[in-house]
Amino acid sequence: MxxxxxxxxxxxxxxxxxxxxxxxxxxxxxxxxxxxxxxxxxxxxxxxxxxxxxxxxxxxxxxxxxxxxxxxxxxxxxxxxxxxxxxxxxxxxxxxxxxxxxxxxxxxxxxxxxxxxxxxxxxxxxxxxxxxxxxxxxxxxxxxxxxxxxxxxxxxxxxxxxSAPPGDAEQQRELFLSRFPQLRGQRLLLFLSRIHPKKGVDLLIEAFAAMASTDPRLQLVIAGPDQLGWQDELQQRVVKLGISDSVTWLGMLSGDLKWGAFRAAELFCLPSHQENFGIVVAEALACGLPVAIAEPVNIAAEVVAARAGLVHADTLAGTTEALRQWLAMGDSEKVQMKQRAVRLFSERFDxxxxxxxxxxxxxxxxxxxxxxxxx
The missing domain is CATH 3.40.50.2000 (Glycogen Phosphorylase B;)
Structure with missing residues (x-):
């Protein structure tokens, strides 16, 4: 729709x-x-x-x-x-x-x-x-x-x-951080989609747990509707993994708050087991946000060809390795990837x-x- x-x-x-x-x-x-x-x-x-x-x-x-x-x-x-x-x-x-x-x-x-x-x-x-x-x-x-x-x-x-993101990027970013002040000054890895087994958010939580200790500023931000009532189980898993302070659940975001989440994050993550296109991936690219997506996301080949993100297997090992690669990447390489993300959106997904x-x-x-x- x-x-x-x-x-x-x-x-x-x-x-x-x-x-x-x-x-x-x-x-x-x-x-x-x-x-x-x-x-x-x-x-x-x-x-x-x-x-x-x-x-x-x-x-x-x-x-x-x-x-x-x-x-x-x-x-x-x-x-x-x-x-x-x-x-x-x-x-x-x-x-x-x-x-x-x-x-x-x-x-x-x-x-x-x-x-x-x-x-x-x-x-x-x-x-x-x-x-x-x-x-x-x-x-x-x-x-x-x-x-x-x-x-x-x-x-x-x-x-x-x-469509290309509407509004002012900095205003959207500030709106998001004002609404969720605990995230200001943190390094945000963003999942924004339905909380559904198909989307692989459980893999992302496990992979993040393996990497969270590398930087105390790392925050996994999970935004999206819980259509199946799965979030409680996932939150219990977060507690058992000892990363409750590093995982933020925001529910569904829309409008400038959604765009602000893209603007404030440093990496968009979607380890889906099946994804026809992934409009949220295109939205992230439009905001100059590099992506870490699983191979079954059908625009994975385009992301690889454009070097606009990281593509991995839809497994725990694959998701963990993608986060490891991102965290080991130098600042200049990340800046170049951001630029390539915007270019990919303009050329293919606008x-x-x-x-x-x-x-x-x-x-x-x-x-x-x-x-x-x-x-």
Whole structure:
């Protein structure tokens, strides 16, 4: 949702008028006061998002536009769009957003079997008949081929990203440190994401414990929502490791406080076991913050090529070694890495670049396009 919201102004700057349709009810708060037309086609039933008559509503809306972009799979909006657009001549495109990553197949085998029962008659057809299936990275494109043997798609890598940070950097940094004064003057290693087993925050805690004694000013800052109630267990682990005074839990941050956290930190850490793109990684790079990310974060190859951070295995040994490398790095090398981080963001992960790439793909399917609808 946030990606759609952020890319739309960049599309508008390229002359594209966008209507955003979602499965939310029409009066959903986030649909109000947006800088684009936002339509709620819900409410819908259950997590699958079924609603009777949805294909007809999508078809009527799509016929007012030149193309449709589907965001995500495994919910009814994708299959309903396939049903709606067959035979209409309106081309559609699909962003899978990492939902075909084989990590899910390995980690949740029972859910994968359930998806297999659904795949051949639904999402397989959605991808097969799309004008193009859009991937955010080359790594995501290659991994998508490994989940289901019945797979057919016109694959195109268009990139993804986020918008450049708004506001004044120093003011944001000062706001953050004023809100959390105990962190002023400390060396901050930042984790900012959901507190979820997939994100590897448990590995980061263990790795930090192994390195914390090297400098008493080191602080591991953990910011993000606790969606599964896992934080209590992690906090107990922090106590047992004897690093309670060196780990700060901030909960979810947003706006200038979030940007201030990026500005105040010296390293962003995300040892995820699976990450399609990692918008938070792009946000860190945009702030000139070097990153230490695990290999399954799909922009790892770009980070390595640009020398904008450290990439490691999603293991305790790999995470620990990355922290060791960072702490042993000289100041001049860190400054150069900060500069390369900003350059990587500008060249690859700024939404203005992603929007240009997307429009180039759409132009092949639409001789004279003027507006697009995203689901």
């Amino acid at each position: 946030e990606g759609v919201r952020q890319i739309t102004p960049h599309l508008a700057a390229l002359g594209v008028a966008t209507t955003v349709a979602s499965l939310d009810p029409p009066d959903a708060p986030w649909l109000q006061n947006q800088p684009f037309e936002a339509i709620g086609l819900g409410p819908v039933a259950g997590g699958y998002g079924y609603r009777r008559g949805l294909p007809a509503r999508i078809r009527a809306l799509a016929e007012q536009h030149d193309a449709v972009i589907i965001h995500g799979t495994w919910q009814y909006h994708a299959f309903a769009t396939w049903r709606a657009l067959r035979g209409t001549g309106v081309p559609y495109f699909v962003y899978t957003h990492g939902m075909l990553d084989p990590w899910f197949k390995r980690t949740y085998p029972l859910k994968h079997l359930k998806k297999w029962a659904y795949w051949p008659w639904a999402d397989y057809r959605v991808l097969r008949d799309a004008q193009a299936v859009l991937f955010t990275t080359e790594q995501e494109r290659l991994l998508a081929r490994q989940s289901f043997w019945l797979y057919q798609a016109n694959e195109v890598v268009v990139g993804y990203g986020t 939404f203005s670049t992603a929007a240009t790439n997307l429009v180039s793909v759409l132009q092949f399917a639409i001789p004279a396009h003027s507006s697009f609808v995203a689901h």
